Amino acid sequence: MAVFVLDKQKHPLMPCTEKRARLLLERGRAVVVRLAPFTLRLKDRIGGAVQPLRLKLDPGSRVTGLALVRESETGDADTGAVERLEHGLWFGELVHRGQAIREALTLRRHYRRARRSRKTHYRAPRVLNRPRREGWLPPSLQHRLDTTLNWVERLRRLAPITALSQELVRFDTQALQNPEISGVEYQQGELAGYEVREYLLEMWHRSCAYCGATNVPLEIEHIVPRAKGGSDRASNLTLACRPCNQRKGSRSIEDFLQRQPVRLHQIQAQARAPLQDAAAVNATRWALLNALQTTGLAVETGSGGRTKFNRTRLDIPKTHALDAACVGAVDQVRDWNRPVLAIRATGRGAYRRTRTFNNGFPRGYLMRHKRVHGFQTGDWVSAVVPTGKKAGVHIGRVAVRQTGSFNIQAPAGTVQGIAYRHCCLIQRADGYGYAFQPKPDTEEARRAA
Template sequence: MSVFVLDKRKKPLMPCSEKRARKLLDAGRAVVVRVVPFTIRLKDRVGGEVQPLQVKLDPGSKTTGIALVRVEDEADPESGEMRRTVHPLWLGHLQHRGAAIREALQARRALRRRRRSQNLRHRAPRFDNRTRPEGWLAPSLRHRLETTLSWVQRLCRWTPVSALAVERVRFDMQAMQNPEITGVEYQQGTLHGYTVREYLLEKFQRQCAYCDASDVSLQVEHVQPRALGGSDRVSNLALACPPCNQKKAAQPVEVFLAKQPERLAKLRRQLKTPLHDAAAVNSTRNAIVQVLRKSGLPVEASDGGRTKYNRLALSVPKIYALDAACVGRVDAIGLWQRPVLGIKATGRGSYQRTRLDGSGFPRGYLTRSKWHYGFQTGDRIRAEVQTGKKAGSYTGRAAVRATGSFNIQIAGQPAVQGINHRHCRLIQRADGYGYAFQPKAA
């Protein structure tokens, strides 16, 4: 993974390799600015030549792929046409917390409603006479927009970004449910097959609807066969592996799953349930593009069909970050086998200073101060415990306590509890995100 480099005046320079950064630090020519993502600042250089860098985004409802790439345009020696090669320098997976925000708001609403209905101590209800500003988004959706924009701004501060690219895919659920509403031609554009297939892949979690097979080639299958009057509506489509698709053939689904009533009931529920993630993507797709254009950098808005075509043509595996690298115009791709930085939005704490019981009444009070012994919850720390049952070295996010006995959350492992603050050393202050390095994309 490339290391971000700043000059003496904190202006971004071209990222360098880890080996180069280590040599600069050992020679005393640079100092560490951030640990994650690793950023250094040169002490003996001001300015320098830079190459075109582009931040590419693949927005999603739960995870957004981010790729920082170096763009290289050169003429094809045979045809003379300009070919664009992108070289991924940094890859990231930004995990949103929109679902947690929505659940918290729903719980707060339920507690308020109960206090009013039971004539308990409560805030007076507000009437629906407030107008929402233009472009209003629900808090869980606004969070996706703001966290994505925040990381674009961060990368622009740390690297010499000259352009942006974003995938603006759209699931037209109304037209897919009823193509006849404006004519079949409306759905049979360049994205027709892609849109329906991607919708089904997300809806059925990339598994066969009849045997739960995964990591196999899946085919779009008519639940009610067309030979028996079945339509092409998305509510009549499912994913099936080739053996199940051939075995079912033109049988009604009730006959094919006659011996599996539970699976039949589950399939019928899935067919009726809309894809909630598609609604979230539809609500934020245009807002992300509009916000990025306000940055003053050129923005290339591409569709999902182009991204999938690039990924298949370049034989790139499907992960969020590499999907982002394939957004927009890409004729060739450089070395993409790089580690991926997992970025999880954790928030910066809560104003609530109490814990509530099932009825919404306080059951415990939290400390008024978020800082204890020089640390706060979310700080990335390293603990070196020499003796005792918990002897060892631990690196992760801290959960502080007023007693001085901290918990350390290590990515992918259970939390280590009861670490004294005297053993802890600060690595990086809390910034609202948790970080974990993932192995190389393959």
Template sequence: MAVFVLDKRKKPLMPCSEKRARQLLERGRAVVHRMYPFTIRLRDRVGGALQPLEVRIDPGSKSTGVAVVRKDAETDTVLHLAQIDHRGAKIRKDLQARAAFRRRRRGANLRYRAPRFDNRRRSDGWLAPSLQHRVDTTVSDVAKLRRLAPVASIAQELVRFDMQALETPEISGVEYQQGALAGYEVREYLLEKWGRCCAYCGAEGVPLQVEHIRARALGGSNRVSNLTLACGPCNQAKGAQPVEVFLARDPARLARLLAQAKRPLRDAAAVNSTRWALKTALEARFGPVRVFSGGRTKWNRSRLGVPKSHAIDAACVGEVEALRGWDAPTLVLRCTGRGSHCRTRLDRFGFPRGVLTRSKTAFGFRTGDMVRAEVPAGARAGAHVGRVAIRATGSFNIQTAAGVVQGVSHRHCRLLQRGDGYGYSFLARSA
């Protein structure tokens, strides 16, 4: 795993190896600038030779993959892999709770508060807060990487499905749509549409084959609305039969299959909505962004023989001939937020059940800071590294990778990195 390097004036230099970073720290030529991602700052150097790096992004619904890649003549070298775990579901749940509290206040015997629905203005491109959160956190992480490395370009998986290739399979004029990639676009869309299971028996976790609902022998077309996924035995058993005959004994499944087959392509457009907003936000802040489809990403990953993960998918975005360094550990950034401005806790009815301390700092620490606690003796003896939850009494809780360690004195804690709204951990090396 590469280590980010800054010069004496905090300008980004080329990342170095872990061994080189360790030597610079031991010789006193560098100091630790940041723990996650690990960054050192040189004390005796200003400027240096740079190579252009590229940040590649694979947006997802719950997690987004980010990779920093150095493009050479024939091989792309992965320098940094990260996975951002979003908290859109938590934001949606909080907003629903807030709406319930306001609804109750309007209906209770309290001061009347009229609902506000006709005086709100939403700008063009408005997204729900749970979706806007994904855009904001991804843009924030890209900005952080640009401060730590000489990033020259950004590549993003813009759309998961290529609409034109799906609507018109026989389209000509675009080279990749006439080659092997068109099949990946169709298959990826079918996997999403049919829930990655057999449409005829519901089998999951088995190899699935692309199947014509109305067989070609009966005049069926290659349009995506006539395609589904079936396991091998069901595909063999159906053959060229009409689907009404094959599923005559299961009318409920037949009705669901026909209804699912008629779902329009706007479902795929809904999957892509956040990615368009992300592209717009990235271009507004950092300039042009190169965009590619999800079918190309999957094609690259299958051709290169690398395992699937959010971060590795990001490294496979775009035009990739060969890839090395993909087996580096993946840094997981879990979005936790920076706390709440509300100074009370609420019960399930919306009533306050306690008052929080007014001061957010205790003994120089704040909740969310990364600390290292070395407890010399007792039931909690040992070294503990993680995010701290403070108390005014000085007895802290530390959230480590193994669990929560409670009742650690502030005297044993040493600050590693100020809280920035994220929790950090590492995924194991990919097999």
């Protein structure tokens, strides 16, 4: 993974390799600014030549893929064709906490409703006294927008980014380069089938609708067979493995699943139900695009079908970060097989002073101050325990207690009861947890694509 580099005045320079970063540190020419993402600051340099970098985004309802690439163009002297070549430098996956925010707001609403029903001296329910501003989004969706923009600004401070790319339309009927195309050409373009198939994979959770098989080749199946008047609409399509597809043949789904009425009802209901994840993305896609355009950088957009078309054509496994690398017009992608920084939004704590039981009654009280002996929950620490059952080096996020006995959430698991005197601060809590994922070259990732 590339290492971010800042000059003496904290202006971004071109990222360097890990080997060069080690040499700079060994020779005393640089100091470490951050560990995640790993960033150096040079002591003896101001300014320097930079190359155009592009930050590519694959917004999702739960995870947003981030890819920082260096662009170059290669041309053929004979034909005059120009290809867009991208070199992967840094990859990240931002895990949102929108579902946690939604659950917390639902729990708060239940608590308030219970207090009013007990006829206590709390305020009455508010009705129509909170007008919503134009462009208002629910807190769970606003969180996705804010965290994505936050990381765009962070990476702009660490690297000389000159352009942005966003997957704007998740599922389009057809996205072609020529807007004037129509008729049969429109239906049989180079992206034909990719938009619909990507929609069905999300709609049916990448599994067979009839037997639930996963990690197997899936085929597009008509719920109402075409031989009996079934259409090619997305509401009449599902996914099935080859054995189920062959057994069903041209039979109606009621006949094929007459002994499985529960599964029959689930398939018919799911075919009519909207795709919630796609609805969440569609609700924020234009707000994200408008916010990215205010940065003053050139913003490129692409559809989800084109992203999958590029990934399949280039034989790249499916991950959120690599999906981001394939957004927009791409001819070649190199150096994509790199580790991925997993960024999980953890929040910065809560205002409440107590925890509760399932029935809502208080259970103990929380500390009044967040910091204990200079440490705060969420800090990244390194604990060196010399003796005892927990002897060794433990690195991870810390959870503080007022007694001074901390818990450390290490990659191998949580280590409890570490004294504060053994802990050394590595990086202050910033509302995110970090972990490194292995290189995405597994066979499971390729089958999932």
